[in-house]
Amino acid sequence: MASIQDVASLAGVHRSTVSRIINGEGKFRSDTRRKVEQAMATLNYRPSAIARSLATASSNMTGLLVTYYTGGFFGEMMEQVQNELDLHKKFLITAQGHHSADGEREAIDRFHALRCEGYVLNSRYLSDDELRELAAESTPFVLLDRLVEGLEDRCITFDHTLAAKMAVQHLIQQGHRNIACISGPMDRISSQQRYQGYLLAMQEAGLPVNPGLTVFGDYKRESGYQAVRELYQTGMTFSALFSCNEEMMLGAVLYFHEHAIDIPRQVALISFDSVDLCQGLYPPVSEVYFPLSEMAQSAVKLLISKINDTSFWGPQHFAPQLRLR
Amino acid sequence: MASIQDVASLAGVHRSTVSRIINGEGKFRSDTRRKVEQAMATLNYRPSAIARSLATASSNMTGLLVTYYTGGFFGEMMEQVQNELDLHKKFLITAQGHHSADGEREAIDRFHALRCEGYVLNSRYLSDDELRELAAESTPFVLLDRLVEGLEDRCITFDHTLAAKMAVQHLIQQGHRNIACISGPMDRISSQQRYQGYLLAMQEAGLPVNPGLTVFGDYKRESGYQAVRELYQTGMTFSALFSCNEEMMLGAVLYFHEHAIDIPRQVALISFDSVDLCQGLYPPVSEVYFPLSEMAQSAVKLLISKINDTSFWGPQHFAPQLRLR
DNA sequence: ATGAAAGCGCTAACAT
DNA sequence: ATGTTAGCGCTTTCAT
Secondary structure, eight states: OOOHHHHHHHHTSOHHHHHHHHHTOSOOOHHHHHHHHHHHHHHTOOOOHHHHHHHHTOOOEEEEEESOOTTSHHHHHHHHHHHHHHHTTOEEEEEEOTTSHHHHHHHHHHHHHTTOSEEEEOOSSSOHHHHHHHHHSSSOEEEESOOOTTOGGGEEEEOHHHHHHHHHHHHHHTTOOOEEEEEOOTTSHHHHHHHHHHHHHHHHTTOOOOGGGEEEOOSSHHHHHHHHHHHHHTTOOOSEEEESSHHHHHHHHHHHHHTTOOTTTTOEEEEEOSSOGGGGOSSOOEEEEOOHHHHHHHHHHHHHHHHHTOOOOSOSEEOOEEEOO | OOOHHHHHHHHTSOHHHHHHHHHTOSOOOHHHHHHHHHHHHHHTOOOOHHHHHHHHTOOOEEEEEESOOTTSHHHHHHHHHHHHHHHTTOEEEEEEOTTSHHHHHHHHHHHHHTTOSEEEEOOSSSOHHHHHHHHHSSSOEEEESOOOTTOGGGEEEEOHHHHHHHHHHHHHHTTOOSEEEEEOOTTSHHHHHHHHHHHHHHHHTTOOOOGGGEEEOOSSHHHHHHHHHHHHHTTOOOSEEEESSHHHHHHHHHHHHHTTOOTTTTOEEEEEOSSOGGGGOSSOOEEEEOOHHHHHHHHHHHHHHHHTTOOOOSOSEEOOEEEOO
């Protein structure tokens, strides 16, 4: 691939002149400009972003760490992040954490290796302490959907506990007393919080919490199906069900349909949302909305404000909202 | 951030020695190694991938172009691409084509700017001619789900026509004669092919093709819903329905449910698949499987073989498969 | 086993 | 308005 020197030689000027023309700095005689532009065209010249990065000490790259890519959740984040970065002509580097602290650490290492100007972390496995240590380094980063004490100004957060509580409260208001819960894995903080919300709503309403009415799944569709089966097999009685994520709700709904259990007559449903998977369901299933897109957008804007050292205006904390159907 | 020179100075050696130790080339006195490692640790040194790229003239980066990110389709590709690249310690750069040829062109420009070693294109808007021109340049690329004459060795392909045909043939074998079709937008080649497949199946079975039985949607859920409504409003009679994608099938199913139309008694369904969205549906909906994951994996492996100039073993052409439910 | 020196493609003072 | 020069952080011959 042609270099700036090749262009300069062909145009009969010095490479710094070519550089200036590319970057539009200063004035040039029109025939100089013409010669250079012609040379660039004939050589099909593209400036090397890499060389430029080294020379300017700014990589123009931004990192995004996620746990995994499949399922639509990540795409939703990525869409926002990429769009915003496109506006600023920045490159996006993605990396996946592979469901482990080591994986996340390695991903961040790569961001550092590329001298990313900053990065957005949807970290689920790094400890608060480790994140605080990371914050001591000079590269700015933002935490998406996580609250770490001491790093509040880098956090974009959502109140999972309250969201779950609101969902369950809605069921309670409908007159339900025996409310089952399909929870997520307890090694994830947001899962714990959602489960907490369920417990809180029950307790505050003075309803007894029957441990047998909670089944712990793994956020996958199949586990939602199995959870409901388990509930019935253990002889539980419930008139409503709260699922801590959409995929498991889909599995649950499948079970209800297969066993001709009438929704919402025999069982009322409400789900925690992520990417609107339940929207197509029939009968419709209410959800408590998780504003991932908006949060991702805020995250990247917050990050850019940190990179450019400007002030950030948007919201950092997002409130849950019921979507009744 | 500390540079290699900082490490060298602190360790009291020359920077080329540090470089060699990092890259494990040659032998070193154990105390030299110790001093250098210590210096790297205290300075928290990370080699700059950018500087390294410039020096070695290999960016270690690979590009991936997609049309958009949301909806799960992209995540499926990304998962495979990233996993494979991780194995080779390569960086992934993503870019979106924004539903236009200009957008795709710009995305590829960025790959060139970063001196990507190669890229995977899920291009929908660049013309065959333009892609052939692009192939004349030195950077290797692979086309995912596209067949361009003259570039066969860079293509990972799927027979959309045959897939659609098989789906419709299945319905015909079940005894259906009036088969409706929800097609995608005709400006997309794969949409045309799928619609072709529908027509072919009907014709080969000697069934009349009623133009009123085809409705053209936009691949979104809502348009599937509207399509079915339109079919009924125009007084069409059909006992089976083929949808050219999953989202539209979800919309259609919603309509059927809302209007108490019995599946599969009153209307039998089969859908073109992409990310298994229909899997959770009840009653179950059969699909013709689109092996996106496998194709993406092949694409990136093919690309890497081109980059490394080794030979490629996997499949380049994928055959459709029915998934009856 | 390690140092010296050149160079990767570009930018950014500093000259003229 | 344009040329000169010195880097940016690293690798890679070539010496020693």
